[in-house]
Amino acid sequence: MDSNADAVVIGGGIFGASAAHFLAKKGFGNIVLLEKRSLAAVSTGHSAANVRTYYSNPMTVQLAWKAVQMFERSEELLGGDCGFDQIGFLLLIDEENRIPGKHILEMESSNGVEVKDMSVEDLKELAPDMNTEGLIGGIYEVRSGYADPIKTTKSLAYKAKDWGLKVYEGVEATGISLEGDRVTGVSTSDGFISTPVVINAAGPWGNQVGSWVGLNHSIRWSRETDMAVHLPPNFGRMPVVSDPSLVFYYRPQGQGELVAGLGFPKEIEPVDINSYDETLDPDSRHRIERKLFERLPVLKDAKYSHGWASLYTISDDWHPLVGKEDGLQGYYSCFAGSGHCFKLGPPIGEALADMIMGQDTSIDITALRPSRFKEGEPMTSAWGGGNRA
Ligand SMILES: Cc1cc2nc3c(=O)[nH]c(=O)nc-3n(C[C@H](O)[C@H](O)[C@H](O)COP(=O)(O)OP(=O)(O)OC[C@H]3O[C@@H](n4cnc5c(N)ncnc54)[C@H](O)[C@@H]3O)c2cc1C
Known part of the structure; x- marks a missing residue:
């Protein structure tokens, strides 16, 4: 197990694999991906994995449309065959x-x-x-x-090994260290990793991981x-x-x-x-x-x-929580994909990598920031709640 990393991603579903893939591809440095079971073991691997674009707000349509174009060119843009x-x-x-x-x-x-x-x-x-x-x-x-969700996740993760990503399956994150409001490391079932950046892509366990830094989202x-x-x-x-x-x-x-x-x-x-x-x-x-x-x-x-x-x-609005958490340096959420984030995983992972690197995103995803509920700006949908978002 590495003792240092430039970023640690917790969770090897579509969100974690995508964020890790694009951080590594864009040259952020040594990235570690931790997955307590195996890649795509939970929601992602059981997804129907439909890749479609009918949504009722422009940002989601744009993300989904970008996803279609990424899946069309998956060998080049997602690291391999995504079925x-x-x-x-x-x-x-x-x-x-x-x-x-x-x-x-x-x-x-x-x-x-x-x-x-x-x-x-x-x-x-x-x-x-x-x-x-x-x-x-x-x-x-x-x-x-539609795509193959397990192939997709593995293609993203394994291809990024060429750019230095370390993928640890069967290793659980167990805690996050802070100095003041700054992330300094992640404790795991296999030792401690010093890092200034943590991405919480723990899916259903997103709130458990968030609780280590004092967060509790409504999920x-x-x-x-x-x-x-x-x-x-x-x-x-x-x-x-x-x-x-x-x-x-x-x-x-x-x-x-x-x-x-x-x-x-x-x-x-x-x-x-x-x-x-x-x-x-x-x-x-x-x-x-x-x-x-x-x-x-x-x-x-x-x-x-x-x-x-x-x-x-x-x-609460059926859209994922993606972005930096207020009051914390180096800590990012990327979970709560509800029923439609297999397809959105790659474009959101790429946008999050750009945000972490201080670069412009090709699609503005600030509407997904975790603080939107506190600020009274949840997303809305013409269809009401549910995975039609
Ligand atoms: C039946 C079903 C059908 C669906 N159909 C579609 C569809 O057609 N199209 C679509 O776009 N979306 C669909 N979805 C939704 C989509 O699958 C999810 O939005 C998406 O997979 C969520 O990905 P994730 O990475 O957030 O979560 P997950 O895939 O659950 O990944 C989270 C990972 O984090 C790991 N983890 C948690 N805690 C830790 C820890 N402490 N240390 C290390 N690892 C940890 C878990 O083991 C898990 O593997 C469907 C979902 C389901 C269940």
Whole structure:
């Protein structure tokens, strides 16, 4: 274990791997990434990893659009193959969602995203097995898709070893030392590292790490489930689909499977983050299947493959806490990714690295500063709370 570093990143999910990658790439010096389990072991590795751009505020749209372009060129920009399957993303629109849908279409177009306004006939052509009853059309993001979250995290972390990043898996951060208001080091299960810069990317444990420097953000956690079914051999093509009408989403997984999960708004499912059921429970499976069979009746006899549960770490406005913490020198938060920060991990990690290095960011992310709630400036969403942000 190194005894000195220019920066220590706590947490090897998408946020920690991205921040560490870009700090190392930009030449910040010796960077250490600590992960108490293995890379992408918690929320990131269980993410549906949909990479799409429909959000209701310009900053998130710009970050997501940048993410699409990073995933398109992942070998060059994210360190390797991220398993990006660029099959497009379709947001289904019913009468109730006509107005927010129009807003989203305008928002995406005005931020340069390639989107198409789809009629019901277009939907039938794009996704022939879909039951379009109750729909009035859709919004199609041509360049979106989904990625492999574990490959992505590993590509970011392992490529950065070429620029001096040290990645320690199975090593837990256990404390942070301060001299006055200045960070001086991190205690770990494998010794002490002197450092002037710490990034808290501990995901669900972000508040635990923050408590070591006297912070306590308002955070909730929710247990979130996904399931996969085997596709019948004659199943037609489909993009990633978000269905606000039935409140769920689905997408293909490689050639032979489909992954589906519940959408928002829904009740969050409070959870003990240190001990929870990581399997798909029968009730969630039943709820997902009911929606799936309604939208895709041809799947009624499809064979169940597997399911899982993991964690959302949710801030009060459903946007992550990113940036320097007031009153502390050298301490940065980067957690509470809620339900949409797999895709935003790389652009946010890059912007945070720029901020730490005192450089301009290509997208201004100061709206995500952790002090925004105290200052009465939370983010807002046309859709209300939830992962549609
Ligand atoms: C079921 C599900 C579906 C999702 N679908 C999507 C989607 O389609 N698209 C999308 O963009 N987002 C999606 N998300 C959200 C996305 O996955 C999360 O926002 C993102 O992965 C959060 O990343 P993170 O790095 O903050 O957290 P995590 O991946 O949880 O990483 C935090 C890491 O910190 C480590 N750690 C904690 N404490 C310490 C310590 N003291 N020392 C060392 N290591 C520590 C943990 O072990 C963990 O590995 C989904 C999430 C879930 C659960």
